[in-house]
Amino acid sequence: xxxxxxxxxxxxxxxxxxxxxxxxxxxxxxxxxxxxxxxxxxxxxxxxxxxxxxxxxxxxxxxxxxxxxxxxxxxxxxxxxxxxxxxxxxxxxxxxxxxxxxxxxxxxxxxxxxxxxxxxxxxxxxxxxxxxxxxxxxxxxxxxxxxxxxxxxxxxxxxxxxxxxxxxxxxxxxxxxxxxxxxxxxxxxxxxxxxxxxxxxxxxxxxxxxxxxxxxxxxxxxxxxxxxx
Amino acid sequence: xxxxxxxxxxxxxxxxxxxxxxxxxxxxxxxxxxxxxxxxxxxxxxxxxxxxxxxxxxxxxxxxxxxxxxxxxxxxxxxxxxxxxxxxxxxxxxxxxxxxxxxxxxxxxxxxxxxxxxxxxxxxxxxxxxxxxxxxxxxxxxxxxxxxxxxxxxxxxxxxxxxxxxxxxxxxxxxxxxxxxxxxxxxxxxxxxxxxxxxxxxxxxxxxxxxxxxxxxxxxxxxxxxx
Numbered sequence: 001x002x003x004x005x006x007x008x009x010x011x012x013x014x015x016x017x018x019x020x021x022x023x024x025x026x027x028x029x030x031x032x033x034x035x036x037x038x039x040x041x042x043x044x045x046x047x048x049x050x051x052x053x054x055x056x057x058x059x060x061x062x063x064x065x066x067x068x069x070x071x072x073x074x075x076x077x078x079x080x081x082x083x084x085x086x087x088x089x090x091x092x093x094x095x096x097x098x099x100x101x102x103x104x105x106x107x108x109x110x111x112x113x114x115x116x117x118x119x120x121x122x123x124x125x126x127x128x129x130x131x132x133x134x135x136x137x138x139x140x141x142x143x144x145x146x147x148x149x150x151x152x153x154x155x156x157x158x159x160x161x162x163x164x165x166x167x168x169x170x171x172x173x174x175x176x177x178x179x180x181x182x183x184x185x186x187x188x189x190x191x192x193x194x195x196x197x198x199x200x201x202x203x204x205x206x207x208x209x210x211x212x213x214x215x216x217x218x219x220x221x222x223x224x225x226x227x228x229x
Numbered sequence: 230x231x232x233x234x235x236x237x238x239x240x241x242x243x244x245x246x247x248x249x250x251x252x253x254x255x256x257x258x259x260x261x262x263x264x265x266x267x268x269x270x271x272x273x274x275x276x277x278x279x280x281x282x283x284x285x286x287x288x289x290x291x292x293x294x295x296x297x298x299x300x301x302x303x304x305x306x307x308x309x310x311x312x313x314x315x316x317x318x319x320x321x322x323x324x325x326x327x328x329x330x331x332x333x334x335x336x337x338x339x340x341x342x343x344x345x346x347x348x349x350x351x352x353x354x355x356x357x358x359x360x361x362x363x364x365x366x367x368x369x370x371x372x373x374x375x376x377x378x379x380x381x382x383x384x385x386x387x388x389x390x391x392x393x394x395x396x397x398x399x400x401x402x403x404x405x406x407x408x409x410x411x412x413x414x415x416x417x418x419x420x421x422x423x424x425x426x427x428x429x430x431x432x433x434x435x436x437x438x439x440x441x442x443x444x445x446x447x448x449x450x451x452x453x454x455x456x
């Protein structure tokens with residue numbers, strides 16, 4: 001597999017040198033620039049897979065954000081961008097991520113952290129750099145998570161939802177939108193959509209538990225146009 | 230397989246007639262609503278969305294006609310069926326039914342047998358076609374699932390759940406643990422596909438994005454229970 005190319009910009013040449021050393025050690029091809037003027041021409045000539053951008057470049061405080069924004073505008077989302085900064089501020093991190101950065105690392109640079117992130121974002125297997133995992137105390141481990149989904153079809157017996165990801169039969173699922181308002185359902189059946197590789201989740205409507213949803217469901221059924229022939 | 234019990238609206242200005250039909254339909258297992266005039270009837274149509282409307286045409290032909298027009302405005306694809314109730318002869322009823330655009334008729338006096346036979350014949354027509362082209366206002370939703378966070382490192386956290394992720398995406402997690410560690414605002418991204426634990430249970434590694442050194446310090450403090 002060909003080496004991944006990393007481009008770093010930091011006005012501090014020592015940082016650039018350090019990063020290049022770390023990257024070389026882990027089998028990355030790397031280049032660095034210290035001047036803003038040189039950055040974009042390097043992007044064009046070197047074609048990096050990932051850029052590491054210092055947020056506080058020289059006199060231009062915050063020019064790092066501009067670089068991220070410009071990269072997204074000019075090049076798009078293909079190139080991974082990791083920003084770095086000495087500052088600890090949550091606001092900085094948020095701003096960088098909103099500008100389009102993929103991640104943030106704080107200086108001084110931790111070799112393990114930067115390599116771990118590079119590996120993840122560039123889909124690179126690296127058994128050398130593995131972070132130890134710590135157990136989450138059992139009392140605190142329960143969580144809820146949310147993902148957006150779409151209803152594929154509905155009738156008075158069941159609602160069928162389309163999901164890119166496999167959701168096991170028997171899962172308890174809470175649905176949130178205006179008409180479903182946090183109602184709970186159990187996934188009664190899952191089927192594969194061979195065309196797209198996604199899944200159809202079938203949720204059976206219980207006449208007692210979900211009976212009050214039926215008039216709205218009938219309304220939606222009455223108003224939905226027929227499929228084009 | 231569609232349910233046998235249908236939602237039926239009786240529109241007749243004669244309360245005895247309404248009560249009579251109501252009783253018959255309930256004994257057949259249907260869900261029944263009544264209206265004595267077209268205004269109430271239209272309100273009910275929009276509220277309960279019946280499969281079938283029994284409409285007394287002596288309500289006065291013009292208002293009956295208007296009511297049918299209004300129902301069709303609400304139900305532009307003609308899914309709600311309308312049976313005209315009339316005291317006319319069969320032939321006249323057929324003509325009127327055609328003229329008004331109803332789906333059939335019942336001639337008074339209506340007995341149990343006639344009613345149940347007619348409904349049986351209409352059976353498949355009283356099932357609304359499955360909705361496929363659903364407006365995004367109804368089709369888009371957020372799904373919330375229970376899971377558990379089992380392990381955490383300086384760059385990721387493991388979520389155990391019944392979902393096997395096979396796409397890279399953002400995810401939102403509500404967790405007292407993340408809150409305790411001031412990580413509740415942290416962006417969470419799935420970059421790798423989930424791994425099987427047991428059938429129906431999967432571990433998903435979730436990247437912690439944008440941690441500052443305070444966050445990292447707190448995570449390292451968990452070092453006492455290395456996994």
